[in-house]
Amino acid sequence: METNKVKQIHSFGQSIWLDFIDRAFIGNGKLKALIDDDGVRGVTSNPAIFEKAISSSDMYDADIAALSDGKRTTEEVFFGLAIKDIQDACDLFKDLYTESEKGDGYVSLEVSPFLALKGEETFEQAKLLWKQVDRENVMIKIPGTQPGLDAIRKSIAQGININVTLLFGLPRYEEVALAYIAGLEDHLAAGHEIAHISSVASFFLSRIDVLIDPILEEKGLGEYKGEVAIASAKKAYEIYKRVFSGERWEKLAAKGAKPQRLLWASTSSKNPAFKDTKYVEALIGPDTVDTVPLETIVAFRDHGIAANTLEQDTDKATEILDKVKAAGIDIDALTQQLEDEGIEKFNQPFEKLLQSIEANKVK
Structure with a gap:
């Protein structure tokens, strides 16, 4: 019998996490089947995923009614719904979490997207959600915005597992990795163990x-279409290897610290001219995570090619980014634009979700 293609990815040191959650999917055994059959090793969620789950199902109606007691805001009602799903998914992954010695088996829950540019409020909500979920294999998602950097450091310093989201640019990614290290140092300096803390970027x-x-296309560099993101990811991995080595890191590693793994997100092909498994295939390599939508898992299971590709063609990656820069394209400005747009892309479904819950409350 042929080995499952998705499962093969883990033989190269990469963990596949599912970028999807809903109550029915957990309850009907489909998530458990992905864990068993495809080797899926974690779950990520975001406001858009929960908006789709809650607004398209009546499975949440009874809980909305129970939580809508007049004492909670609509946002608090949402988190009550989401936390139940996150807890159930964490429980499904608990065995894997234990077997992998806390390497995998994580389920991510994001702070309110309305807080993306409010560092202190992000930190306070991260602490609250961590306490409310009450599962050691949960990760709280914090956007990697400039104000988010301090929230990331403070949360790690509290011993909270953090998934840093919305990273597009290399300079910001390095700042995030350093915030993680600083948070570990803070936690250690306060007299705590650090081996249990896990994080992804x-x-x-x-x-x-x-x-x-x-x-x-406009600049006459059409041959590099579909290649800049992959080139950037390969350069991010070089930063990862540099930051998580050397004397500063080794001091933490000696105390059991785990590197903050890079996680590849937004890995479905948006351009129909590209192979639907393009981004997954291009970036398979050790000590990384790829969070993949369900349709991309299905596609990879059917025709994906698992190989150790992440550190191939690194010279080409450098050449592509150099040519883009030489053509006058400011990648740092464009990735900042993507961060700004990304915040809005999560705000819109979150607003829609809160409106849907509000409408449900008055049925």
């Missing part, structure tokens, strides 16, 4: 190409 891919590809 979610680097978004296909949205980079969606924005940059038309500009490449």
Whole structure:
């Protein structure tokens, strides 16, 4: 019998997490089947995923009614719904979490997207959600915005597992990695163990190409369409290897600290001209995570190619980014634009979700 293609990815040191959650999917055994059959090793969620789950199902109606007691805001009602799903998913992954010695088996829940530019409020909500979920294999998602950096450091310093989301640019990614290290140092200096803390940095891919590809065409660099995001990811991995080595890191590693793994996000192909498994295939390598939508898992299971690709063609990646810069394309400005748009892309479904819950409350 042929080995499952998705499962093969883990033999190269990469963990596949599912970028999807809903109550029915947990309850009907489909998530458990992905864990058993495809080797899925974690779950990520975001406001858009929960908006789709809650607004398209009546499975949440009874809980909305129970939580709508007049004492909670609509946002608090939402988190009550989401936390139940996150807890159930965490429980499904608990065995894997234990077997992998806390390497995998994580389920991510995001702070309110309305707080993306409010560092202190983000930190306070991260602490609250961590306490409310009450599962050691949960990760709280914090956007990697400039104000989010301090929230990331403070949360790690509290011993909270953090999934840093909405990363597009290399300079910001490095700042995030250093915030994680500083948080570990703070936690250690306060007299605590650090071996239990886990974190990932979610680097978004296909949205980079969606924005940059038309500009490449205009500049006569059409042959690099669909390549800038992958080149950026390969350079991010070089930063990862540099930051998580050397004397500063080794001191923490000696105390059991785990590196903050890079996680590839936005890995479905937005351009129909590209192979639907393009981004997954291009970035398979050790000590990384790829969070993949369900349809991309199905596609990879059918025709994906698992190989150790992440550190191949690194010279080409450097050349592509150099040519883009030489053509006058400011990647740092464009990735900041993507961060700003990303915040709005999560705000809109979150507003829609809160409106849906509000409407449900008055049925």
